[in-house]
Amino acid sequence: MTFSICVREEYTDEEGERQVRFGVAVTTRLPGVGTLCPFASESGAVATQSLVNVELGRKGVSYLDDGLAVEDALESLLNADEGRGQRQLHGVDAEGTFTFSGEECNDWYGHVEGENFTVAGNLLTGESVVDAVAAAYESDAYGEAPLAERLVDALEAGQEEGGDKREDLPVQSAALKVTTTEDREWEAYHDDLRVDASETPIADLRETFEEARRGQELVLARYDEEDGDDGDE
Structure with missing residues (x-):
């Protein structure tokens, strides 16, 4: 059904304080994956998939x-x-990672676990899909681009490797969420995005990310101009 990635990154904010950001991104050959699979808070990120039990994600983040x-x-x-054998569940928190793939998931299924990330998938063309997602993220971990953009890059790498094997299902979807422990004046518009029904969900997710980032830049520029006008005599 799906492949997804969960990520933890530590960083230092402009005040010199240690912060942690979490990200989760997912895509599948069904509509509306963003309503079912990815969950994140300032405490961690979780993806629930295969025969989806949404409560595993909701309660997981709550815990x-x-x-x-x-x-x-x-x-x-x-x-x-009771449906444990049909579930895939993985995630990260501030200190650790977790991966699980039940024995009743549909081939190909499996997962990869790194020091600060997890990747899992099922109904894929092969193991190389999750390997490609992991490699794409690792190659640019802590890169200059926003985490949301790098998560799209990771999904794209998995899709290019073959992705979900059900080519008879053209309607697909993709989603991402990024959270942080940092108390920011402006939340990034591009940190919670969904493409619910498309034949090109990852390309559309990238376009949505780029437009959301451009929109925020325009809004911030507008407010900067208004603040400057307030100071004119």
Whole structure:
């Protein structure tokens, strides 16, 4: 059904304070994936997929907000889930990572776990899809581009490697979420984006990202001009 990536990045803000940002991005050959699979808060990021149990994502992030480690939070949810064998669940928090692929997921399925990221997929053309997603992210981890843009790059790499194998399903979707522990005056418009129904979801997600970034630049420039006008005599 799906492949997705969850990411944790530590960074220093303009005040010299340590911050953490989290990101999750996903795509599938079905509409509306952004309503079902990706979840994130300032405590971590989670993706739930295969035979989707949305509560694994919702409760997973809630448990992270309550202070549980990602491994404890997600494993406890899976232990209480009668459909565990059909689930894929993975995520990151401020210190750790977690990956799970049930034995009843549809081939090809599997996951990759790095020091600060996780990738998982099912119903893929092969293992090389998740490997390509991981490699694309690792090649530009902590890069100058916004994390949202780099998540799109990672999805694109997986799609180019073959992606979801169900070529008879043309209506696809993609989504991303980025959060941070930083208290920002302006939330980035491009940090929560969805393309719900398209035959080119990743290309459309990239275009949406670029337009959202351009829109924010225009808004900030407008407010800067208004602030300058207020100071004129």
